Amino acid sequence: MASEAKKETTSLPEKELSEIKSNFIDSNTILVQRTLRAGQKIHFNGNVVILGDVNPGAEVVAAGNIIVMGNVRGVVHAGAEGNTQAMVMAFRLQPIQLRIASHITRPPDEEEMSGAYPEVAHIKDGVVTIEAFSASGER
Amino acid sequence: MGEVIVVTSGKGGVGKTTTTANLGVGLAALGHKVALIDADIGLRNLDVLLGLENRIVYDLTDVTGGRCRLKQALIKDKHCEGLHLLPASQTKDKTAVSPEEMKKLCQDVAQEFEYVIVDCPAGIEQGFRNAIAGADKAIVVTTPEVAAVRDADRIIGLLEAAELRNPKLVINRFRYKMVQQKDMMSIEDIIDILAVDLLGVVPEDEQVVVSTNKGESVVQDERSRSGQAFRNIVQRIKGEAVPLMNLNQNGMLSKLRRIIGLK
Ligand SMILES: Nc1ncnc2c1ncn2[C@@H]1O[C@H](COP(=O)(O)OP(=O)(O)O)[C@@H](O)[C@H]1O
Numbered sequence: 585m586a587s588e589a590k591k592e593t594t595s596l597p598e599k600e601l602s603e604i605k606s607n608f609i610d611s612n613t614i615l616v617q618r619t620l621r622a623g624q625k626i627h628f629n630g631n632v633v634i635l636g637d638v639n640p641g642a643e644v645v646a647a648g649n650i651i652v653m654g655n656v657r658g659v660v661h662a663g664a665e666g667n668t669q670a671m672v673m674a675f676r677l678q679p680i681q682l683r684i685a686s687h688i689t690r691p692p693d694e695e696e697m698s699g700a701y702p703e704v705a706h707i708k709d710g711v712v713t714i715e716a717f718s719a720s721g722e723r
Numbered sequence: 724m725g726e727v728i729v730v731t732s733g734k735g736g737v738g739k740t741t742t743t744a745n746l747g748v749g750l751a752a753l754g755h756k757v758a759l760i761d762a763d764i765g766l767r768n769l770d771v772l773l774g775l776e777n778r779i780v781y782d783l784t785d786v787t788g789g790r791c792r793l794k795q796a797l798i799k800d801k802h803c804e805g806l807h808l809l810p811a812s813q814t815k816d817k818t819a820v821s822p823e824e825m826k827k828l829c830q831d832v833a834q835e836f837e838y839v840i841v842d843c844p845a846g847i848e849q850g851f852r853n854a855i856a857g858a859d860k861a862i863v864v865t866t867p868e869v870a871a872v873r874d875a876d877r878i879i880g881l882l883e884a885a886e887l888r889n890p891k892l893v894i895n896r897f898r899y900k901m902v903q904q905k906d907m908m909s910i911e912d913i914i915d916i917l918a919v920d921l922l923g924v925v926p927e928d929e930q931v932v933v934s935t936n937k938g939e940s941v942v943q944d945e946r947s948r949s950g951q952a953f954r955n956i957v958q959r960i961k962g963e964a965v966p967l968m969n970l971n972q973n974g975m976l977s978k979l980r981r982i983i984g985l986k
């Protein structure tokens with residue numbers, strides 16, 4: 585996984601990829617202004633901010649944090665190079681699978697995940713924990 | 724110049740060919756000049772659906788390969804004035820045509836017809852790229868199943884990448900009862916994921932199969948519900964605002980708002 589994140593590969597068309605890559609928030613963070621559809625992947629060696637959804641079958645892998653201003657229904661992997669401090673935040677967090685560093689989680693089979701509010705996933709006491717997002721920034 | 728609309732889906736068997744045939748017949752029945760292009764090369768069936776199989780002399784690859792003129796390959800429909808079919812070749816493989824050739828072909832056909840509807844093969848390979856090469860607009864067909872919606876999403880991504888923005892969605896084989904029992908995805912669930920405009924919802928209807936076997940189209944069957952759904956879609960393609968038909972036979976209208984024409 586770690587080496588994959590470095591490559592910054594994606595299945596998006598070359599042109600759109602360069603559009604996205606020119607959309608830096610800072611030198612370590614990219615802004616993706618679209619929904620990632622099934623089969624589309626973004627691997628980035630930093631933070632990723634998405635203005636759209638991550639649909640089932642789409643994948644975001646970031647060495648840093650992942651923030652999705654939309655619905656996460658695909659696969660997200662924050663801290664892909666081992667950063668256990670990394671987090672995933674989304675308006676609606678309903679991933680097929682969520683990974684932080686080397687921790688892999690999936691929603692329980694019975695339960696319907698996620699309420700209708702923003703949530704944050706991060707590692708707390710050695711386990712991936714999902715909590716309502718609070719703007720105070722308290723972790 | 725007519726407009727070229729590709730009917731696509733990703734997953735096979737969801738109703739692309741059925742949709743193509745019904746929209747073609749429906750538009751032609753309203754007096755429009757319509758050409759259907761069967762781009763499912765090697766697996767042709769639009770001709771069978773329309774009952775035109777025995778009239779094929781030349782096919783699409785004969786036109787792109789310069790072995791005949793376009794006019795010679797176009798087959799006039801036997802029921803429907805104004806409807807023509809450019810059949811796919813059964814034998815030659817998909818690489819027999821290039822996207823550039825398809826683009827040129829679509830342009831040539833659009834010179835003569837108001838609507839050109841291209842029936843796309845399943846998958847995302849060269850057959851798909853050929854079918855969309857000459858299209859101005861795209862219709863994506865899905866059924867209310869998770870796998871079909873996933874493939875539709877994939878296709879919408881590829882269409883967007885190919886500059887075919889704002890594809891319109893047809894949900895086919897919709898079963899109200901199953902959605903009620905939560906055994907099938909609801910229209911709202913599907914739109915929530917795909918985030919595209921809905922062109923229409925066609926109910927599951929055995930009349931589709933009955934008509935098909937007779938070489939006819941449900942769109943001309945005044946009494947069938949699927950026929951009504953296809954007639955509504957035809958109106959929306961023409962740019963008219965037609966409300967979504969009542970999908971529950973016992974009343975209760977869907978609260979859906981995102982129904983829109985192609986224009
Ligand atoms: N609304 C419907 N109700 C019942 N059967 C349908 C409906 N739409 C399509 N079918 C049937 O489903 C099968 C696949 O349809 P087809 O149009 O050939 O799909 P595709 O071209 O996408 O592979 C056909 O046998 C067709 O008769």
Ligand SMILES: [Mg+2]
Pocket residue numbers: 739740741763768843
């Ligand atoms: Mg077909």
